[in-house]
Amino acid sequence: MSPVSTRHVAIVVAIIALIVVPYAINQPYYVNIASQILLYAVFALGLNILVGYAGLVSLGHAGLSGAAAYSVAYLLAAGHGHVVAIVGGLTAGLVVTAGFAALALRATGISFIMITLALGEITWGLAYRWISITNGDNGISVSSRPAPFGLSLDSANAFYDATLIVFLLAVAVCAIFVRSPFGAALTGTRDQPRRMNALGFHVWMIRFWAFMFSGLLSSVSGILFIYYYEFISPPALALTSSAEVLLMVISGGAGTLLGPIVGASLVVIIKLVVSGLRFTVLSQSDFVNIMKFILNGLFQHWNFLLGAIFVLIVVFMPEGLVPGTVRLTRAAWREAERRNLLAWAATFTGQKS
Amino acid sequence: MTALAVKGLNKSFGGLRVTTNVNLVVEPGERRLIIGPNGAGKTTLFNLITGELAPDGGAVLLFDRDITRLPSRNRAHLGMARTYQIITLFPRDTILRNATLALLGLSPLRWNPWLALHRQQDLLTQARAALGRVGLEHMADRPLAETSYGEKRRVEIAMALAQKPRVLLLDEPFAGLSIDERRDVRELLKAIPRDVTVVMIEHDMDTALDLADRITLLHFGEVIVEGTRAEVVADPRTREVYLGE
Numbered sequence: 001m002s003p004v005s006t007r008h009v010a011i012v013v014a015i016i017a018l019i020v021v022p023y024a025i026n027q028p029y030y031v032n033i034a035s036q037i038l039l040y041a042v043f044a045l046g047l048n049i050l051v052g053y054a055g056l057v058s059l060g061h062a063g064l065s066g067a068a069a070y071s072v073a074y075l076l077a078a079g080h081g082h083v084v085a086i087v088g089g090l091t092a093g094l095v096v097t098a099g100f101a102a103l104a105l106r107a108t109g110i111s112f113i114m115i116t117l118a119l120g121e122i123t124w125g126l127a128y129r130w131i132s133i134t135n136g137d138n139g140i141s142v143s144s145r146p147a148p149f150g151l152s153l154d155s156a157n158a159f160y161d162a163t164l165i166v167f168l169l170a171v172a173v174c175a176i177f178v179r180s181p182f183g184a185a186l187t188g189t190r191d192q193p194r195r196m197n198a199l200g201f202h203v204w205m206i207r208f209w210a211f212m213f214s215g216l217l218s219s220v221s222g223i224l225f226i227y228y229y230e231f232i233s234p235p236a237l238a239l240t241s242s243a244e245v246l247l248m249v250i251s252g253g254a255g256t257l258l259g260p261i262v263g264a265s266l267v268v269i270i271k272l273v274v275s276g277l278r279f280t281v282l283s284q285s286d287f288v289n290i291m292k293f294i295l296n297g298l299f300q301h302w303n304f305l306l307g308a309i310f311v312l313i314v315v316f317m318p319e320g321l322v323p324g325t326v327r328l329t330r331a332a333w334r335e336a337e338r339r340n341l342l343a344w345a346a347t348f349t350g351q352k353s
Numbered sequence: 354m355t356a357l358a359v360k361g362l363n364k365s366f367g368g369l370r371v372t373t374n375v376n377l378v379v380e381p382g383e384r385r386l387i388i389g390p391n392g393a394g395k396t397t398l399f400n401l402i403t404g405e406l407a408p409d410g411g412a413v414l415l416f417d418r419d420i421t422r423l424p425s426r427n428r429a430h431l432g433m434a435r436t437y438q439i440i441t442l443f444p445r446d447t448i449l450r451n452a453t454l455a456l457l458g459l460s461p462l463r464w465n466p467w468l469a470l471h472r473q474q475d476l477l478t479q480a481r482a483a484l485g486r487v488g489l490e491h492m493a494d495r496p497l498a499e500t501s502y503g504e505k506r507r508v509e510i511a512m513a514l515a516q517k518p519r520v521l522l523l524d525e526p527f528a529g530l531s532i533d534e535r536r537d538v539r540e541l542l543k544a545i546p547r548d549v550t551v552v553m554i555e556h557d558m559d560t561a562l563d564l565a566d567r568i569t570l571l572h573f574g575e576v577i578v579e580g581t582r583a584e585v586v587a588d589p590r591t592r593e594v595y596l597g598e
Contacts, residue, residue, distance in 0.1 A: 181457055181473070182466040188443060188454050195441045198403060199458030199516070200429035213466075 018164055028156035030273075032228075035160045037268045038167040039224040044248040044260030045174050046217025051246065052255030053178060054210045055190030057113050059242050060100060060120025064215045065222030066237035067123060068093030072226045073140035074133060082146035089223050090216070096123070097215025101208050108193075120242050127234040139233025142226060153227070163224055170217055175257055177213065186210050187255075251313050253320025262321050267306065275302035354417055356381040356550035357402070357520050362411035364401055364574075371397045372408070373574045379520075382547040386565035387554045390594060394574035395554045396438055399524050402552075403435050404428050415520060429458060432519035436509040438528055438554070442497055448508055449493040452480035455512035483515035484508075487541055503534040510541060521545070523553040527560045535560055558595075562586075570594060 022031040043065055050056045071092035075085040104115040127134045134140065145153040153159045177183050188196045189203045197203050226232050235241065244267060252263025277299045279292035298305045317324025359377035363370070371394045379385050387395050400406040402413055404425040412421045415431055423431075443451050453470070456479050457463045471477075484490045487507040492500070497508065506526065513521055526542065527535050542564055545551060555561035562568075568585040570578040578588045585591055 176469075177466050179469050179471065180466045181460075181462045181468060181470045182464055184450070184454060184470050185457060185463050187445075191443045191445060192441055194405065195437070195443075196454075196458070197425045198405070198429060198435055199455055199512070200426050201458050201463060202426055209466075 015168065018168075019161075022157045022160045031156040031160050033268065033272050035156070035163045035228060036272065037265050038160075038163045039221050039228060040245065040248065040268055041261045041264040042167055042170045042224065043218055043221035043245050044252070044264045045170050045257075046214045046221065047245050048249045048254060048256075048260040049174070049177070049186075049210055049214040049217070051249050052253075052259070053183065053186050053190065054207055054214075056104075056108060056207065056211075057246070058100075058104070058116040058214075059113050059239065059246060060104075060116035060118070060123070061214075061218050061245055062237045062239075062241035063120040063123030064093055064097050064100065064218040065225060066127065066232070066241075067096040068219035068222035069226040069232045069236065070127060070134060070140070072223055073142050073232050076142050076144075077140055082144075086146070086223055089226075090219050093219025093222060094212065094215055097212055097219070100215070101211035105204060105207050105211065117239065117242075120237070120239060124234055124237040124239070127237050134234070137234065139231055142230045145227050145230070159228065163228070166220060166224060170220065171257065171261075174217075178257065182206070182209070247310060251310055251320060253322035253324070256320070256322050259320050259322040266309070266321070270302055270306050270309070274299055274305065354381065355379060355414070356383065356416060357552065358412075358414040358417075359398075359402065360412045360414070362398070362401055362413070363409045364397060364406065365409055371574045372401060375411070375571075375574070375576055377569060377576070379550055379552055381550055383550055384564055384566045385550075385552045386561055386568045387552065387571060388556070388558050388568060389571035389577075391556070392573075393571040395556075395571055396524055397574075398571065399435065399522055399554060403433060403522060426458075429516065432517075433522070434513040434516045434518035434520075435522040436513050436524055436526060438524040440502075440505045440509065442505060442508055442512075444498045445496070447494050447496055448484060448489060448500065448504075449477070449480055451497055451508055452483050452493075452511055452515055453477065455483070455515040456480055459516055480515065483511045486514055486544075487511040488537070503530050503537075506530060506534070506538065507541070510538070514545070518549060520550045520552070523551065525554050525556055527555060539564065 021034055025031055025034065043061070047058060047061050050058050068089040072085045072089035075088045076082070080088070100116065100119050103119060104112055107115060128136060130136075145159065147153060148162070151158065153162050185196070185201055185206050188199075188201065189206050193203050196206075225236070248263035248267050249260045250263070251266060252261065253259025278296055281289045281292050281296070283289050283292065298308075313321060313324070317328070319327070355378050357377070357379040359375055362372050362375040364372035375398060377385075387398070389395050397406065401408050404413075404420070404423060404427075408421065412419055414420065415428065415433060418431070420428055420431065443454065446454075453476055456476055457470075460476065462468070462473065462476065481490055481493055484493050487510055489504060489507055489511065492504070497505065500508070506529075510523070510526060513523070523542070526538055530538060539560070542551070542553075551564075553561060553564065562582060565582055567579065567581055569576055570585060570588075570591055572594045577594060578585050578590050580588070
């Protein structure tokens with residue numbers, strides 16, 4: 001089979017698996033976790049456009065998804081319908097993104113990170129203090145989910161299916177984008193902005209539109225977020241939320257399509273699944289009991305576990321889980337081939353290699 | 354009409370004057386060599402001409418059009434292309450992708466976010482042709498990071514030529530090349546048609562001398578001597594600058 005068709009088969013298998021997942025799990029709690037993975041994956045894919053392809057690390061993206069989520073919540077609370085709320089949410093997300101981009105793109109590198117961080121904190125501060133709009137600390141509740149084509153999204157499975165459709169669209173759009181001439185121009189501005197300018201490219205404008213695309217996906221994830229939780233409050237816009245998504249991108253592999261998805265799965269699973277696991281310490285062996293005790297502590301303090309995993313990723317796969325796994329697999333493959341060759345040669349010479 | 358004119362150009366970095374009242378007139382089709390010892394301000398002059406630096410005073414004209422305030426990217430669209438003394442390429446990409454980016458820079462296609470770049474046969478054919486001109490077509494699909502220094506130099510030139518420039522600025526195209534590679538690059542530059550005006554910086558006079566119609570000698574940011582090859586070589590001030598007499 002050619003590599004292209006292998007890839008196509010893998011994609012089809014993955015999509016079928018994603019469709020079947022909720023029926024296989026068949027527990028609303030875990031189906032909801034799968035929905036969260038998908039909505040955070042959309043967010044991470046959006047941030048990855050900036051971090052991975054533009055080489056611009058943002059620490060304020062929660063402000064973008066938050067602006068969209070808050071706008072939806074505000075419009076629904078004001079009595080508007082879902083269509084108005086969603087369109088308004090996307091518009092608000094894009095307007096805030098344009099503001100972020102206009103201010104942050106004056107710089108690159110560390111300065112860019114600091115400006116986005118500051119802007120993210122401003123949106124968090126607004127959510128916290130602009131009580132007449134945001135209801136401050138108490139947040140805003142949303143009482144209903146939309147029902148596209150009359151299909152209710154109230155059940156866990158139905159919401160998962162809707163999220164899956166949005167997620168697959170986001171992946172497809174990203175896949176098309178990174179292979180496009182504009183995508184090539186974007187990675188060019190990441191690697192050699194000076195040369196790109198001399199070649200006739202408008203470096204600032206390329207970065208601006210990439211930022212807008214990134215903000216669009218972040219806003220979409222913000223809208224999924226508000227309909228999933230049916231509630232939003234200031235912590236959703238805090239620095240820790242932005243950092244969490246950035247960690248998803250970096251741990252999975254920035255600048256790859258699969259990386260942010262894997263990263264989102266890793267973080268959400270540790271945060272929501274592993275943190276709930278507990279072993280009962282009732283074994284005959286003290287050693288086993290002690291190990292279970294330690295593991296229980298790690299599960300309970302999942303932040304510590306996540307931190308330890310990130311340290312391991314940085315040490316062994318600094319490029320992220322997806323590219324790192326590809327590299328190590330190739331190395332192992334080459335090593336196996338080399339050994340086979342040596343063994344084969346040894347049978348000829350009659351010597352031990 | 355002149356291809357490139359520089360009028361009374363000045364540039365200082367703090368208290369250091371790197372370009373002092375430089376005047377330069379290059380005729381269409383001319384081959385101009387700019388020479389001078391280290392720190393003479395040759396590359397700074399290029400950066401001022403291409404717009405990567407803004408001058409403190411003076412003007413730059415491209416085919417009689419004042420481009421002094423124009424950003425670099427617009428100068429590229431008006432037919433100005435350059436190479437860099439320090440290799441400035443895209444190391445993560447293949448040689449072909451490097452050449453494609455050069456073509457894309459002048460194509461409206463560069464804003465397109467939905468077409469597949471690897472299916473743009475027209476662009477790719479042109480990119481391969483550009484690589485063919487510098488003899489790198491056979492390794493077009495090799496990652497740039499896996500090529501030799503001499504090959505990278507040729508990619509630099511291929512990218513500039515791919516843009517079909519009217520004025521080509523070459524910043525030390527022979528820097529760091531072996532004797533064989535120098536000969537190849539010299540043949541390559543000789544083959545550039547005369548409808549392209551070439552301005553070339555070269556630190557080492559012997560290598561590029563026979564390519565030049567006229568030579569400008571820079572020293573401490575000032576034009577010391579300008580004239581034909583024979584005039585500049587014979588001028589005692591050239592000797593003075595180079596031998597410090």
